[in-house]
Every structure is written in C-alpha cells, then in structure tokens.
Amino acid sequence: MSGSRMNRDLLRRLSAALGAETVAWVEGDGTPSSLRVEAPDREGFHVAAAILLEKLAPWRPVGLAKAEPGRCAVSTVAFDGILDFWPRDLVARIGAGARLGDLQALLAEQGLRVPVTSLRPGEHTLGGLFASGERGWRGGPNHRLRESVLGLTVIDGGGRVLKGGGRVMKNVAGWDLVHLHHGAGGALGVITDLTIKLEARPQAASAFALPVGVEEVATLLDSTRLPAAAAEPVVQLWLDETAAARAGFEGGGLLVVAAEGWREAVDHWASALPQGAVAVDPAELLRRACEGAFWSGRLHLGPSAVLDVWPSWSRKWKLVEPSLVLDLQTGHARVLLHREAPLRNAALIELAKAGRAVGGRLYAETEEVAIAGDAAPPDGPSSSEDPAWAIARRLKVAFDPGNLLPPLPRPVGGWR
Amino acid sequence: MTLPPGLGRELSAILGKDGFFDDPIHRRVYDSDAYPHEHLAPAAVALPRTVEQVQEVVRACRRHDVSFTPRGAGTGLSGGALPLDGGLQIGLARMHRILDIDPFERVARVEAGVVNLDLKKAAARHGLTFAPDPSSESACTLGGNFAGNSGGPHCLKYGVMLPHVLGAKIVTPEGELLELGGRWDPGEGLDLLALLVGSEGTGGIVVELTLRLVPLEPARSTFLAVFETIDDAASAVSRLVARGIVPAALELVDRVMMQAVEEAYGFGFPVDAGAVLLIEIDGPEAAMPVEAQRIEEICRKKGCREFRTARSDTERAQLWKARKHAFGAVGRLSPNYATQDGVVPRAEIPRICEFIYETARRHGVTVGVVLHAGDGNLHPALFYDERDEESVEAAMKASGEIIGACIELGGSPTGEHGVGLEKREFLPLIYGPTEMAAQADIRDALDPTGRCNPGKVLPGEGGEGDRLRVVGRQVSA
Numbered sequence: 057m058s059g060s061r062m063n064r065d066l067l068r069r070l071s072a073a074l075g076a077e078t079v080a081w082v083e084g085d086g087t088p089s090s091l092r093v094e095a096p097d098r099e100g101f102h103v104a105a106a107i108l109l110e111k112l113a114p115w116r117p118v119g120l121a122k123a124e125p126g127r128c129a130v131s132t133v134a135f136d137g138i139l140d141f142w143p144r145d146l147v148a149r150i151g152a153g154a155r156l157g158d159l160q161a162l163l164a165e166q167g168l169r170v171p172v173t174s175l176r177p178g179e180h181t182l183g184g185l186f187a188s189g190e191r192g193w194r195g196g197p198n199h200r201l202r203e204s205v206l207g208l209t210v211i212d213g214g215g216r217v218l219k220g221g222g223r224v225m226k227n228v229a230g231w232d233l234v235h236l237h238h239g240a241g242g243a244l245g246v247i248t249d250l251t252i253k254l255e256a257r258p259q260a261a262s263a264f265a266l267p268v269g270v271e272e273v274a275t276l277l278d279s280t281r282l283p284a285a286a287a288e289p290v291v292q293l294w295l296d297e298t299a300a301a302r303a304g305f306e307g308g309g310l311l312v313v314a315a316e317g318w319r320e321a322v323d324h325w326a327s328a329l330p331q332g333a334v335a336v337d338p339a340e341l342l343r344r345a346c347e348g349a350f351w352s353g354r355l356h357l358g359p360s361a362v363l364d365v366w367p368s369w370s371r372k373w374k375l376v377e378p379s380l381v382l383d384l385q386t387g388h389a390r391v392l393l394h395r396e397a398p399l400r401n402a403a404l405i406e407l408a409k410a411g412r413a414v415g416g417r418l419y420a421e422t423e424e425v426a427i428a429g430d431a432a433p434p435d436g437p438s439s440s441e442d443p444a445w446a447i448a449r450r451l452k453v454a455f456d457p458g459n460l461l462p463p464l465p466r467p468v469g470g471w472r
Numbered sequence: 473m474t475l476p477p478g479l480g481r482e483l484s485a486i487l488g489k490d491g492f493f494d495d496p497i498h499r500r501v502y503d504s505d506a507y508p509h510e511h512l513a514p515a516a517v518a519l520p521r522t523v524e525q526v527q528e529v530v531r532a533c534r535r536h537d538v539s540f541t542p543r544g545a546g547t548g549l550s551g552g553a554l555p556l557d558g559g560l561q562i563g564l565a566r567m568h569r570i571l572d573i574d575p576f577e578r579v580a581r582v583e584a585g586v587v588n589l590d591l592k593k594a595a596a597r598h599g600l601t602f603a604p605d606p607s608s609e610s611a612c613t614l615g616g617n618f619a620g621n622s623g624g625p626h627c628l629k630y631g632v633m634l635p636h637v638l639g640a641k642i643v644t645p646e647g648e649l650l651e652l653g654g655r656w657d658p659g660e661g662l663d664l665l666a667l668l669v670g671s672e673g674t675g676g677i678v679v680e681l682t683l684r685l686v687p688l689e690p691a692r693s694t695f696l697a698v699f700e701t702i703d704d705a706a707s708a709v710s711r712l713v714a715r716g717i718v719p720a721a722l723e724l725v726d727r728v729m730m731q732a733v734e735e736a737y738g739f740g741f742p743v744d745a746g747a748v749l750l751i752e753i754d755g756p757e758a759a760m761p762v763e764a765q766r767i768e769e770i771c772r773k774k775g776c777r778e779f780r781t782a783r784s785d786t787e788r789a790q791l792w793k794a795r796k797h798a799f800g801a802v803g804r805l806s807p808n809y810a811t812q813d814g815v816v817p818r819a820e821i822p823r824i825c826e827f828i829y830e831t832a833r834r835h836g837v838t839v840g841v842v843l844h845a846g847d848g849n850l851h852p853a854l855f856y857d858e859r860d861e862e863s864v865e866a867a868m869k870a871s872g873e874i875i876g877a878c879i880e881l882g883g884s885p886t887g888e889h890g891v892g893l894e895k896r897e898f899l900p901l902i903y904g905p906t907e908m909a910a911q912a913d914i915r916d917a918l919d920p921t922g923r924c925n926p927g928k929v930l931p932g933e934g935g936e937g938d939r940l941r942v943v944g945r946q947v948s949a
C-alpha cells in the first residue's frame with residue numbers, strides 16, 4: 057500500500073473509532089503530511105494504539121511536539137485534567153497532557169505544587185517531561201519529576217494497558233514499571249496518566265543574584281555550602297560572563313541562589329548573603345540567559361572540572377559566543393552557543409576533548425559529541441555490543457513488539 | 473543441590489582457598505537471612521574480592537548452567553538473599569572499600585559490600601552524610617540497599633535509595649560489566665539505573681556504586697508527642713504534611729511497642745498512651761524554633777496531651793533508641809515475632825491500625841505497631857512462639873490478612889523490605905495478568921539467562937535447595 061493510501065486508510069479508521077475531531081492531517085513543509093491524533097481519554101489511546109498496531113503504522117507519543125513525516129503523532133494534550141485528587145494524602149492523578157504551567161497555577165490555588173521546574177512550563181506536558189527525563193533548573197536530589205511520580209498508566213507498543221506503581225509514598229513491589237518509562241522518550245509506549253506526589257508551597261521563597269567571577273566561584277561555593285551557612289539553598293547556579301550578560305547582568309559571572317521555607321529562616325538566610333546580592337526571579341533570569349541559542353548541549357563533568365575547563369575554552373572560541381549555566385548542586389552544566397559559525401564543530405570537538413581528558417562528556421541533547429577516532433557509538437538498540445544496549449533492546453522487543461514506536465534514547469551513561 | 477564437579481575446582485582457582493567454600497558448615501552459615509521463616513542452604517559460597525573475580529565467577533556459573541544469588545549482609549527481611557534453587561551464593565562482604573570521597577562534588581565511590589554506617593562515618597569527616605538510613609544501617613551493605621531501594625526513618629525528607637544513586641557498576645547475569653550513570657547527575661536518557669535500583673538482585677551483581685552525599689544539617693531538634701489514640705496521632709501526621717512541614721523523620725509507635733521499650737529500657741515513656749509520634753526536624757538554625765512551634769501547635773490541636781523536646785544529645789539518643797530498638801525490645805515479650813511492611817495512603821493510617829488490632833484480636837495474637845507515619849509504611853510485629861504451631865499459624869494468617877487490607881486500601885504489600893521470597897504470592901493481588909506478564913518481561917530483559925537469583929519476586933514454586941525448615945510461607949499464599 058502506498059504511504060498516502062495507508063494514511064488515508066488510517067485516518068478513516070481512527071476517525072471512525074475516536075471521532076473526526078480528534079484526528080488531523082498535519083501538512084509538513086515540503087515533507088509528506090502525517091497524522092496527529094489527540095485522544096480524549098485512556099480508552100481513546102488504547103483504541104488508537106490497537107489500530108496503529110493492526111496497520112503496522114509507526115507512531116510516536118507526544119505532548120506538544122509536531123508530527124514527524126511517516127510517523128503518526130499520538131498526542132496527550134486533550135487528556136490534561138486532574139483525574140483524581142486525594143487532598144489528605146497530597147496525591148493527584150493527572151492526565152499526561154497537562155502542561156506544567158497550567159497545573160502549577162491550578163495547584164497554587166490550593167497552596168500546593170509539583171516540586172518540578174521548567175524554563176518553559178507552558179510548553180511542557182507532564183508526560184513529555186517524564187518521558188524525556190528532564191530535570192528542570194532546580195537542583196537537589198528530590199526536585200526531579202522522577203522522584204514525584206508514584207504511579208502511571210501506559211499503553212505499550214503491543215497495545216497492553218499497564219498500570220505501574222500506585223498512589224502510596226513507598227512501594228517496592230516488583231520491578232519498576234514506572235521508572236521503565238522515565239527518560240524512555242516514548243519508545244516503549246504512551247503514558248496516559250501519572251499519579252504524583254504534591255507538596256505544600258513553602259511559606260516564603262527568595263532568590264538572589266551575586267556577581268561572582270570564575271576565580272571566586274569555587275571559594276564562595278564552599279562557604280555557602282558550609283554547615284555554618286544558614287540554609288542549604290534550593291537553587292545554586294553559576295552563569296558565566298556571557299550568560300550573565302544575556303540575562304542582563306554585565307561585568308562578569310553571576311551566582312544565583314534561592315532558599316525557601318519558613319519566612320523567618322528565609323529572611324535570616326537572605327540577611328547572611330554577601331553584599332551586592334540582588335533579588336531576582338531565577339526562572340525569568342535563566343530564560344533570558346538561554347533565549348535565542350542556536351545550539352544547546354550538556355557537559356557532564358562535575359562543577360570543579362567544568363570550572364577548570366571552561367574559561368580557557370570559552371575565551372578561545374568567542375566567535376561562537378558560548379555561554380555556560382552550571383548547576384553547582386548537581387553538576388549539570390548547560391552549554392549554549394549563541395552565534396552560528398563555520399568553526400562551530402571544531403569548537404565543540406575541542407570542548408568534548410577537554411572534557412574527556414578529565415573524565416567528562418559533552419552531549420548534544422541526546423548524543424555524545426563524537427571525536428575523530430571514536431569507535432562508532434552503538435547504533436541504538438540494534439547493537440548488542442554494550443550490556444546496557446542489550447537490556448534496552450530486550451525491553452524494546454517486549455514492550456514494542458512491532459517496533460512501531462521511535463527508537464530508544466541512549467541509556468543513561470550506558471556506553472563508554 | 474551440589475555443584476557440578478568441575479565448577480567447584482574452577483571457583484577455587486578463581487577465588488583461592490579462602491574465597492570458596494562448599495563444606496556443610498559454611499553452607500549452614502549462609503542458609504538464612506533476617507527472614508525468619510525459611511532456611512535454604514546454597515550449594516557453595518563464593519566470596520570474591522574484586523570486580524574481575526565476580527565476573528569470572530558469574531561466567532563460570534554460566535558455563536556450568538548453575539544459578540547464583542547475590543548477598544550483602546543478609547539483613548534482608550523477605551528472604552531475598554536465600555538461594556531458592558540451591559546454587560551458588562555470591563557474598564559481597566569482602567568488597568568493602570570506600571574508593572573515594574570527593575567533598576567538593578559531594579560524591580562517594582564505594583564497593584558494594586561497604587556497610588551503610590561505615591560510609592556515613594567516613595562522610596561525616598567532611599561535614600557530609602549519606603542520607604538513606606535503614607534501621608539496620610550498622611550491618612546492611614550499600615549493595616543490598618541498592619537492590620532493595622531501601623529507606624529508613626529519615627527518607628521522608630531525604631528520599632529512599634534511588635535519588636542518592638548517581639552511578640553503578642553491575643556484573644550482568646552474562647558476566648559482562650554494565651556501567652550506568654556516572655559521577656555526576658545522570659541527566660536525560662533511558663533510565664536503566666532507576667529500573668535496576670530495587671530489582672532485588674535479579675539484574676546482576678552490583679559491584680560498585682557512586683553515591684550522592686548531602687551536608688550534615690547545622691541544626692536538629694527531636695520531639696515526642698504523646699496522644700491518647702492512634703487516630704489522633706495519625707490525623708496530626710496528615711495535618712503536618714498538609715501544612716508543608718516535612719520533618720526529617722515522623723515515626724509512630726503504638727502502646728504495645730512503648731510498653732515493650734519501657735520494660736526493656738525504662739526510659740520513663742508513657743505506657744498508657746495510645747500512640748506517640750517521634751518527630752525530628754533538621755535544617756538551618758533559624759528555622760528550628762519556628763518549625764518546632766508550628767509542630768507543637770498542630771499536635772496540640774489534634775489532641776496531643778504532652779509534647780516533649782529532647783534537650784540534649786542523650787535525650788535525643790534515648791528517643792531514637794525507643795524507636796530503633798523497639799523490635800529488639802519485643803524479644804522480652806515474645807520468643808518470636810513476624811513483621812510486615814505494608815504501605816497505605818497516609819489518610820488510611822487510622823483504618824489500617826484499627827484493622828490490625830481487630831485482626832490480631834480475632835486470631836488471638838498480640839500485635840505492636842511501629843510506623844513510618846509520614847510515608848504510611850507500617851511495621852506491625854505479630855508475636856508468636858515457633859515451638860507452638862498454632863501460634864505460628866495464627867500470626868501468619870493475621871499477617872497475610874493485614875497485607876491484603878493494605879492492598880485493598882489502595883496501598884502496597886511492601887514499602888521497603890521487598891518481595892523476595894516472602895511476598896511473591898501477593899504480587900497478583902496488586903497487578904492484573906497483563907501487568908504480571910510485563911513484570912516477567914522486565915525480569916527476562918534484565919536476566920535472559922534466568923540464573924540470577926531465580927524464583928524471587930514472581931510467584932511460582934521453584935526451590936530445589938536444601939530446605940532445612942519451612943514455616944509459614946504456605947500461609948501467606
């Protein structure tokens with residue numbers, strides 16, 4: 057069957073099963089058009105997955121992402137409500153299509169929140185955030201969506217409806233169907249709803265920016281972290297000179313710290329900060345710093361090594377206008393390039409090399425930046441070389457027997 | 473079961489004379505963990521000292537088609553480390569080096585056999601600590617904590633094992649070395665690390681871990697809130713959490729357990745109260761008085777008749793002793809006890825407690841309850857005497873019914889002790905047939921050989937091991 061006939065056939069089947077208003081053609085720019093389904097409920101996803109499986113049609117679960125050519129996008133955006141709410145347990149079951157921004161606004165009315173951050177909360181769905189393993193801009197081990205999801209429902213590539221976890225705070229019954237889908241990029245099924253641990257909003261929160269150069273950041277870091285400090289900040293980011301300038305702070309690097317809790321404690325913490333600290337909205341400041349970058353990647357190195365490698369490299373490659381946002385608590389370093397230049401790849405390869413020399417890695421979102429002479433990275437789940445990929449491949453076969461879903465992303469730290 | 477003749481020789485050659493044992497005494501020593509109802513002797517015991525040795529041992533098992541079961545300190549409460557098929561026990565106790573602590577990055581790299589408390593002691597020298605604190609911390613290993621996704625009283629605020637694991641090296645059931653995560657925040661990607669944490673030793677042998685350390689908080693306060701009834705204490709717990717107060721620990725101890733503790737230690741605890749809450753907060757100095765005041769207000773509003781604050785480290789230690797040694801104290805009241813690990817939604821604590829007491833009464837069993845109240849994770853101790861079969865039967869029946877009730881109330885049969893051998897039959901009560909099939913899919917993906925810790929977690933018969941004594945398991949079915 058030709059591609060377009062298959063699409064027409066699929067459109068007919070999906071429209072008949074789910075209602076014409078839930079299925080649409082998405083015209084590509086010069087690429088073949090593809091289908092987008094916005095299922096209204098769990099049953100809708102189940103039906104859609106069954107039809108796609110029967111027709112052997114490739115598909116991708118999405119939140120807001122557009123359809124790709126040749127792959128039907130099954131979107132959760134129409135399934136975005138709070139489905140259950142247990143106020144005394146501070147737990148809610150939420151449609152995967154809920155946008156983080158909308159959800160936070162709704163919860164704020166009850167004095168609650170999901171302890172997760174995003175620079176573009178209006179543009180991220182809960183399902184998308186979980187599936188892409190995003191960690192948000194707020195550090196600390198417990199402020200990642202992974203740590204707040206107690207349970208989920210997923211419809212896998214084989215059309216099975218699977219419920220993982222539950223709604224209790226601790227649960228070690230069996231293998232973890234919830235975390236199987238964390239960071240899986242939709243390659244094992246569509247998450248339809250997530251059961252999430254909520255928390256009460258803190259009584260007070262403040263954030264400050266302080267001018268701190270690269271030479272001082274290490275020392276200052278030590279002193280804000282020392283047990284004698286009034287509080288462990290909930291945010292501790294360092295922006296290099298370029299990132300700071302883009303955020304509107306000229307004249308050198310910038311430390312952004314935030315604390316929250318009881319008003320007295322937060323005020324006390326703020327009063328102990330060094331002179332020159334300016335109150336800021338960290339999300340807004342970071343948005344400005346990251347805006348308009350044409351390339352963004354992550355340097356996996358740890359704060360001290362990043363601070364060793366970064367200054368000389370960024371001075372040398374000024375022409376691509378590099379900037380750095382470093383989370384001092386997690387070591388998560390975001391590298392941004394703001395100006396396209398022919399030597400961009402050479403610059404990145406040099407950074408990747410400098411990183412590797414001290415045991416780190418540079419990733420362009422999902423793939424490591426390759427250096428000449430590297431063995432080819434395992435070509436995704438088809439490679440059996442690396443034990444992580446071998447496990448990934450077996451999971452893929454079990455949960456997507458028709459191989460209709462997108463390829464699995466790289467396992468975290470899974471090949472070296 | 474005995475090992476194929478060639479395998480014993482190969483293992484001796486890999487491990488040396490002091491690393492491989494197949495004599496009856498060693499087999500007997502390893503025939504149990506802290507799950508009291510089952511004794512299963514391995515065919516032999518391997519005690520490797522290096523990652524390479526672990527790999528070679530696993531490969532040898534593969535060549536001879538022999539199953540193997542990893543073991544840390546054997547403090548597991550669900551029989552997870554018992555070799556159900558006989559087979560080889562691989563003990564990690566000799567891999568106990570702390571390889572590196574980086575105070576600046578707040579990261580520790582350790583071998584899997586390091587005892588939890590040893591890492592805490594080493595980290596404390598840098599003003600840091602390792603947060604997960606199972607009550608067995610002085611004995612249990614970090615590899616065991618990884619395999620069980622273990623928690624402890626302080627995981628209410630700090631989280632269980634998973635958020636503290638940055639990377640792991642695991643010898644797969646095929647003998648390959650799997651490296652996941654790394655030294656820094658794992659970032660995005662397929663989260664196999666999270667899938668393996670809590671997989672109860674079925675995905676291979678953890679040999680090395682990279683763990684996150686957290687700063688020791690500058691200040692800490694510990695309180696004892698005394699309530700007439702468990703309901704009042706439970707409703708104070710819900711209120712505290714709803715008001716945004718996340719204590720470092722929030723533990724409930726009921727009257728029977730208080731009486732046991734009082735009898736054992738004589739701390740002067742109230743033995744007539746329905747329940748006490750042990751509450752600990754930590755954080756910045758400036759937050760302590762405010763938070764303490766709010767906690768006391770809430771407790772008083774919910775009927776707390778007495779609110780004590782520990783005035784010194786000794787007093788604090790006493791309060792914690794009451795909680796941490798509660799089970800030890802039970803030994804004075806009953807020759808044996810069975811403990812459970814069910815979880816319920818926080819709001820259901822009063823109902824599950826009522827059910828526990830009623831069920832115990834019905835079966836003529838004495839029960840005392842300790843609860844990680846902030847998490848709804850309960851540990852009822854059901855008293856019995858193993859010499860009296862009727863009492864064993866009654867305790868096991870009550871125990872099974874309590875787990876069933878936890879599930880009915882929207883909870884789980886296990887919050888931290890794992891399924892192991894003990895709770896295999898309960899899995900189909902929380903998962904339907906499709907989910908059970910998915911469970912088996914994950915197991916097969918992690919271990920296509922089926923040789924690594926066989927027979928655990930999924931219900932089924934299994935078990936050709938030398939079962940020296942079996943009590944109770946059939947009752948939980």
Ligand SMILES: Cc1cc2nc3c(=O)[nH]c(=O)nc-3n(C[C@H](O)[C@H](O)[C@H](O)COP(=O)(O)OP(=O)(O)OC[C@H]3O[C@@H](n4cnc5c(N)ncnc54)[C@H](O)[C@@H]3O)c2cc1C
Pocket residue numbers: 116117118119120121122132152175179180181182183184185187188190240241242243245246247248352421422
């Ligand atoms: C290749 C790539 C590049 C990225 N680049 C950036 C970047 O430059 N800056 C930045 O801030 N973030 C980036 N991210 C993160 C990403 O933008 C967000 O996390 C995500 O887009 C959230 O948006 P969404 O909810 O609409 O999900 P989508 O954009 O629609 O989907 C994101 C991923 O999650 C999967 N997915 C979505 N919903 C579900 C579901 N319900 N069930 C299962 N799988 C689902 C999709 O298949 C896709 O793999 C990137 C992610 C990827 C995969």
Ligand SMILES: Cc1cc2nc3c(=O)[nH]c(=O)nc-3n(C[C@H](O)[C@H](O)[C@H](O)COP(=O)(O)OP(=O)(O)OC[C@H]3O[C@@H](n4cnc5c(N)ncnc54)[C@H](O)[C@@H]3O)c2cc1C
Pocket residue numbers: 505506541542543544545546547548549551552553564584585605606607608611612613614615616617618619620621622623624625672673674676677678679888889892925
């Ligand atoms: C008095 C007492 C109090 C306890 N309190 C708590 C508590 O508060 N919280 C809690 O969570 N638990 C508690 N436990 C249970 C137990 O201590 C934990 O589950 C602990 O993590 C087990 O560690 P271990 O080294 O003893 O593991 P073991 O008992 O030896 O093994 C447990 C499981 O882990 C696997 N395993 C062990 N090491 C490895 C490895 N290196 N690689 C792969 N798999 C491995 C085993 O195969 C087995 O399935 C308590 C136990 C006792 C006796």
